[in-house]
Amino acid sequence: MRVVAIIQARMGSTRLPGKVMKDLGGVSVLGRVVRRSRRAKLLHEVVVATSVLPSDDVIAAECDRLSVACFRGDEADVLDRYYGAAQKFAAEVVVRITADCPLIDPELIDATVRAFFDQKYDYATNALVVTYPRGLDVEVFSAQALGRAWSEAKLSYERVHVTPYFYEIEGRFRVGSVTAGADYSRHRWTLDTVEDLELMRAVYARFDNCDDMSWLEVLSLMDREPQLALINSHVEQKVLQDG
Secondary structure (H helix, E strand, O other), X not given: OOEEEEEEOOOOOOOOOOHHHOEEOOEEHHHHHHHHHOOOOOOOEEXXXXXXXXXXXXXXXXXXXXXXXXXXXXXXXXXXXXXXXXHHOOOOEEEEEEOOOOOOOHHHHHHHHHHHHHOOOOEEEOOOOOOOOEOOOOEEEEHHXXXXXXXXXXXHHHHHOOOHHHHOOOOOOXXXXXXXXXXXXXXXXXXXXXXHHHHHHHHHHHOOOOOOOOHHHHHHHHHHOHHHHHHOOOOOOOOOOOO
């Protein structure tokens, strides 16, 4: 089956506008997410889904520079944007990734895709039972389930946040969780604030601004230099990610 990762990205973030185009060691945040996602072995293609707003033209231009396909759709109805992107790129299985996760890990992408197939889930994720650091969220769902959600989800937040329709009512879909061997959720590796960006820049600098480090290597870094986690430890985690 054709597995397509769709990275949602937009310039209009409320807490850190333009965050996905911020410089991160000489490469845009979006570029880091694309490059790291492309290292996953079980993906057939990685694409970016942004909005049709003129403010997101810069994202489309960055996609051209990164040689990654770009789909443009509704700003607020991100579920519709995903559905359109999945259709355009003939996805049979969709991997949802957000562009504010510059430490997204290819091995965790593969692990979630593998669980989706092995257990015959409709929707698999490592973000419902949160054991990994924030910022490593991966969601995998069938194109068929996406089509059903697109057709049936009516509430605004279901359209904005894409996946609540999959898991909020037990039994609607076959849902599975991928968890770590321990609880690492105290770590915040997502990008919503200036402090988050400062931490990401510090982490990348420790790896000579390369982006092939694993999440376990970053975890080891945090154990060696616990002061790094203090940079953004006060930032409150948003319940759902926008895009």
